[in-house]
Amino acid sequence: MKRLFIHSIFVIGLLFSSIATASDFPTKEPVGGKTFGTSTTKISDGLYVFRWWVYRNFFLVTDEGVIATDPMNPKAAKLLLSEIRKVTEKPVKYVIYSHNHHDHISGGNIFIKEGAKFIGHKNLLKELGDHVSPVTPLPDISFEDSYTLTLGGRTIELKYFGPNHGESLVVMRLPKEKILFVVDIVTPRRVAFRGMPDFWPDEWIRSLKEIEQMDFDYVISAHGPETQPAIDPASVVKEQRVYLEDLMSAVKTAMDSGTHSPDVLRKTVKLPKYKNWQYYEEWLPMNIERIWAYYHMGW
């Protein structure tokens, strides 16, 4: 697998900045106000990781067309298409959605004129149907537990692990390359996102344990700054799971010892083992409050 990295190249790194107004969301880019850099990194034969700001996806170029994943938003999707055009003139035949959250899967409508079919978990049909967006086509192909997509001799396996982050999150595996694309439930070397919106802590840990049993050597994750590698070793899945277990047990221990105020827990519970992880200072207190709610309310 190491040879994959030897062949890795940086195709482009261009910088631009833009600020969306709240009313634009989600038909424009997410509100951020920071500089949104973008880059495309070749991982192996036909396999590329595309980054827009702190979001990532991958696309696979085959002899019969391109498979794209999570288009992110209209601006990112346009850039993604222009990056794809730099390496192939072949049409985008499929767009795979990782889950229902608009910040990851908006903007795919530009691939319709390429003839793309959209693929996602069956729960997406209801979730996207309840929140109709002109820039987020509904899946043409949906599935319950697993789905195998083949195109031009290449294969991507999709697997649903039940609820964990929303109720439609699928993990994508490239069996030949032994690479997983895992969105939102694995964010290497970063504490959990803020107050863990739409994350169910116990189901999240259960899902990660099941993912750890899969056959893979590397992970592409969907978040990270430009300094983060485009691909990480498989061990990041276990590291994420152990972080959550450590977080839950630290909060439970404090609550069992008589501290029930979330305000006090936010200030007193520390996880120094993770002090070098991104957003430790800023987001750990929010992670703690989410786990307090889990034990306090059973949610």
Ligand SMILES: [Zn+2]
């Ligand atoms: Zn999400």
